[in-house]
Amino acid sequence: MDLPLYLQMMSAYPYLQKILTARVYDVARETPLDLMPTLSRRLGNRILLKREDLQPVFSFKLRGAHNKIVQLSEEARRKGVIAASAGNHAQGVALSARTLGIKAVIVMPATTPAIKVDSVRALGAKAILHGDSYDDAYAHALELIEKHGYTFVHPFDDPDVIAGQGTIAMELLRQHPDPLEAVFVSVGGGGLIAGMAAYIKALRPDIRVIGVEPYDAPCMQQALEKQQRVILDQVGIFADGVAVRQAGEENYRLARDHVDEMLLVSTDEICAAIKDIFDDTRVMAEPAGALAIAGIKKYVEREGLKDACLAGVLSGANINFDRLRHVTERAELGEQREALFAATIPERPGSFRAFCKAIGKRGITEFNYRYGDTEQAHIFVGVQLSGGETERRTLLQDLRDKGYPIEDLSDNEVAKVHLRHMVGGHSARAGDEIVYRFEFPERPGALMNFLAHMGQDWNISLFHYRNHGAAYGRVLVGMQVPGQDKARLEEFLRALGYVHWEETDNPVYRLFLG
Template identity: 40%
Template structure:
């Protein structure tokens, strides 16, 4: 068996009453900046907060009665887990899901809430996969692969059908890459309907497994580094997904951690969209200038919104720092009445906000009558930040 347009259409009929029809929204801000229309396919609004439920439900719907009695087991970074737990519980099937110990707390809790039995093992998806294979051999449960499975790929491909139903004049579709299931499915659907549409995959440069597989012409394992795009932190892509990517995908690009963080901030601030790291990678590629959007209609698939709330502040803080909107610096001041007020007055006069301030005399390099002040200020952009720093220097302060 293989994945075809007909199989994807069948998957759509199978799952359409069990999933949400997610919206395709336009982002006018990006058109102003990049000279082309950009749309977001909001799979973060999907049931379970991720596209993964599509493939999971389609796979479960194709289980035989004998397989249902054996129960199912899956490995997942979190989103596939929730889809499997939801679908299996609805049909009274026992579901065990192995997740990395580093999986976001919210994804673990949600999987348990949907009725799945969770086993935590390893630091990345591939560790969880190996453990799931062990348990499968011991229990005889049916293993439901998160991406290298025809029914799963077909389920994810239904996103491509929806995109073209809502906007059949799209020029480019950008899709996140982990194991390759969503990219393979969408690419198969889109290219089968219109071969002229460019399909581009986007992955974290910290886990560029598809880039490496395409370079070598075969599935191979990469040394994945930690990434805020935990949902696509996969060391090795699927063999089935790789062949479909070779056939249908035009290009694969990678994005950095800083670029992903900036995209998460943009989506939240400009579009009021909450996306996890994996879901923000297509926009990250646009913002980083790695995709040509000029005079084109581009669709970026926001694949999920299950970001760990404990991570949000860190990600946004880093993005704000990178954009010059938060800045920490040190200055030496005389240890006498009114000196701190004078320094803060410079920031106030130049419309910079103070987020944090500390002062200390416990530095051996300081003169006996001096103190060191550490400030974190908030500015509107890099240009504003630089103007404020220049005013501080003009006032005679040395900035570290």
């Protein structure tokens, strides 16, 4: 953002009136701005949390949905509204329509978790399951609009929706009129940050507005960097509430003028932020809802900030219970309280004891080993840390100085998601093995579809799957594919259409499974 302050204020004014006159409080409540005492003490700054998890649908989304729907003409109301959504926007549209006595149809991907489908139906809307992705659901919604004349309620790229979300900033500045360093906002399509940034820059241009996205779904960050909207080839699905391939057109325009910067955070950093929010509120935020806190922590560390006041929006708390297992596993890594690494030690009596002595008095959280040969043993180790990344680097270098070959796995996705939960090891019979990591649609028949495309030409030599309660399952597959079949393998993968990464050269595979 390069606009001078007075130009920021002027360009934001058209939205100021829309936000001040937005109709949201028929369904939404003014949420509190709470101090996070534990995190504030730890970071040496005053951290405030805007509690949108306390809305009736546990998310900010109903603000924008209602502000759009309440302004429809009588004729449009009679025909009803439609939305395409797998999550919080769907519930916001459903609640608003029920409050106004309007028919609502929500098209949701068939992969949507049952808890979200049930929530939409409980609010009185008709839920239609169609396709595997948001794009499929959106296309079907457009077909229904042609047929029935419904009004489409966009999840983010609509001025009335943007203005509804901007009421969060209106409340925040009224609740905290004192100096404020920055406001941190989660970003998917950009509706929330567009509305909040426009309001803040119209009245308090001195306050920095910072968007936060996952590393694997940076649609707004990429758009601002390239100065045009981009379509991402794929997006990560852990923070499903912001898994958007392209920022909205109006959202990008507003962000370009009023957002100071975008920060990207990892899955582990998001999980650590979920834990921070729980420690201070006893609320389990959804991954997208915790992005702002993850961004605050990263910003404080980068800037060396002390005694400043920072605010973040807890944008939602619609998390599936099944996902908590994954969050708790990754939170320690996100807080840099655990190191994962592979070590090679001599295969002889006393080696393990000597290795443990080299680690020192740190607690060992994990130790996996399988006999490989008579000369060397490869072990997978988890170690508790109290000094964060500095201690991790010091520990690993100390082990290397003592003669142990070490592979740092703390940022290795295969190690964190799969290997630490697998039983097995090397196989002398798995010749020509190629390993891929997949995201399978979480629905009956996904595995059979994989096998049907594959046929009977190649043997599956490794298979590991874990369900994290998301729309996609995470799968590690080894296949024995002769060299002359590589072209056919690529054709098979294209026809299959599942998101995948080859992991044959991953050091985790080479050390423990290959």
